[in-house]
Amino acid sequence: MFDQFAHQxxxxxxxxxxxxxxxxxxxxxxxxxxPYDEVRKQLPFQGQRYAGLQTIPLxxxxxxxxxxxxxxxxxxxxxxxxxxxxxxxxxxHYEDKALPAIDVYKIGDVYFVRDGNxxxxxxxxxxxxxxxAIVTEVEIPITLTAEMDIDDVVKKKYxxxxxxxTNLSRRYPDANLEASYPEAYERLIGHIETHAYYMGxxxxxxxxxxxxxxxxYENVYLPLVQAIxxxxxxxxxxxxxxxxxxxxISDYQWxxxxxxxxxxxxxxxxxxxxxxxxxxxxxxxxxxLRRTNWISQMIxxxxxxxxxxxxxxxxxxxxxxxxxxxxGKYDNLLEHINAHHYFLGMDRQANVPYExxxxxxxxxxYDPLLELIGDQGTLDDFQxxxxxxxxxxxxxxxxxxxxxxxxxxxxxxxx
Numbered sequence: 095m096f097d098q099f100a101h102q103x104x105x106x107x108x109x110x111x112x113x114x115x116x117x118x119x120x121x122x123x124x125x126x127x128x129p130y131d132e133v134r135k136q137l138p139f140q141g142q143r144y145a146g147l148q149t150i151p152l153x154x155x156x157x158x159x160x161x162x163x164x165x166x167x168x169x170x171x172x173x174x175x176x177x178x179x180x181x182x183x184x185x186x187h188y189e190d191k192a193l194p195a196i197d198v199y200k201i202g203d204v205y206f207v208r209d210g211n212x213x214x215x216x217x218x219x220x221x222x223x224x225x226x227a228i229v230t231e232v233e234i235p236i237t238l239t240a241e242m243d244i245d246d247v248v249k250k251k252y253x254x255x256x257x258x259x260t261n262l263s264r265r266y267p268d269a270n271l272e273a274s275y276p277e278a279y280e281r282l283i284g285h286i287e288t289h290a291y292y293m294g295x296x297x298x299x300x301x302x303x304x305x306x307x308x309x310x311y312e313n314v315y316l317p318l319v320q321a322i323x324x325x326x327x328x329x330x331x332x333x334x335x336x337x338x339x340x341x342x343i344s345d346y347q348w349x350x351x352x353x354x355x356x357x358x359x360x361x362x363x364x365x366x367x368x369x370x371x372x373x374x375x376x377x378x379x380x381x382x383l384r385r386t387n388w389i390s391q392m393i394x395x396x397x398x399x400x401x402x403x404x405x406x407x408x409x410x411x412x413x414x415x416x417x418x419x420x421x422g423k424y425d426n427l428l429e430h431i432n433a434h435h436y437f438l439g440m441d442r443q444a445n446v447p448y449e450x451x452x453x454x455x456x457x458x459x460y461d462p463l464l465e466l467i468g469d470q471g472t473l474d475d476f477q478x479x480x481x482x483x484x485x486x487x488x489x490x491x492x493x494x495x496x497x498x499x500x501x502x503x504x505x506x507x508x509x
């Protein structure tokens with residue numbers, strides 16, 4: 095009788111495998127067991143340890159060392175040639191005979207069967223949730239989950255390489271910088287290298303890649319990611335990882351800073367953004383970018399903080415409250431201050447302290463221009479969208495053009 099039940103169970107399992115295969119084909123998701131050797135080849139190996147006898151969840155067993163073609167992802171048999179071994183184990187279940195624990199490798203959150211594939215298959219057909227296993231844990235720098243197929247594992251390889259290169263997972267164990275596409279990690283490396291370059295300029299020294307990693311993660315990556323989370327962008331765009339969004343938004347910020355495009359011309363920025371990212375992804379973001387201004391405001395706030403840190407203007411001239419309304423403009427103003435510093439030194443034939451040059455710029459250039467603009471009532475034509483500092487900076491940026499235009503105006507008494 096038990097023999098008949100066991101044969102019937104195998105036939106049911108074999109038929110179920112057929113319908114799972116059809117479902118896999120319709121959904122586009124792989125129904126194959128993960129081959130252990132291929133997974134190990136894709137991922138950096140950090141060692142292994144014997145973890146002993148444990149009770150493990152059957153649904154976390156996703157691969158096999160040698161028999162990954164004999165069973166599908168649910169460990170349903172794919173070949174009738176395996177029926178004898180399968181039926182013998184099923185019969186033992188019905189006879190309540192004790193079976194030895196299976197032998198598995200654990201990688202991340204999932205398991206690969208070294209010995210006991212048929213025992214796993216029968217246990218799943220019997221609707222068991224757990225099985226006894228002798229576990230050897232393989233250490234890797236990232237996590238594998240039960241939903242992954244071999245393409246997902248390949249993507250994990252690039253992430254693992256990035257973590258090894260940056261050592262971020264050891265410095266920040268809770269950090270998750272996973273992206274949806276392999277090229278993203280090379281771009282993140284570029285961001286860190288750029289950050290190291292600007293750190294070097296600020297500190298007047300060469301900053302190593304390793305020294306820049308922590309500063310980039312804490313001062314560049316995390317603040318933008320936090321803003322993305324606060325804005326609910328991950329809920330509006332669930333198909334993107336946080337790192338995907340970080341890269342797109344940071345490129346968008348760069349375009350805002352470097353271009354003269356106004357806030358209401360987001361479609362032009364989206365066109366430019368498509369040069370750096372997948373066009374379909376950018377188009378999905380375009381409507382969001384059109385209706386939001388938090389990205390611009392975040393840039394402006396960060397640039398103002400950097401401007402004040404460089405100039406100490408809030409300490410040198412606390413009554414002077416410079417507020418610019420467009421991204422990238424604080425750098426322009428800083429260039430004017432630096433030029434004033436240079437020419438001040440040339441005039442005096444001496445080194446002028448930077449703080450003195452900042453004060454001189456405010457006293458002899460910024461404040462007089464501001465007073466002139468106020469007298470003329472020019473700001474009324476620009477408010478509320480633009481500030482008085484915007485207008486002063488516009489005059490400074492176009493000073494040569496304005497001087498040239500004034501030269502062509504007719505003098506008193508001329509027609």
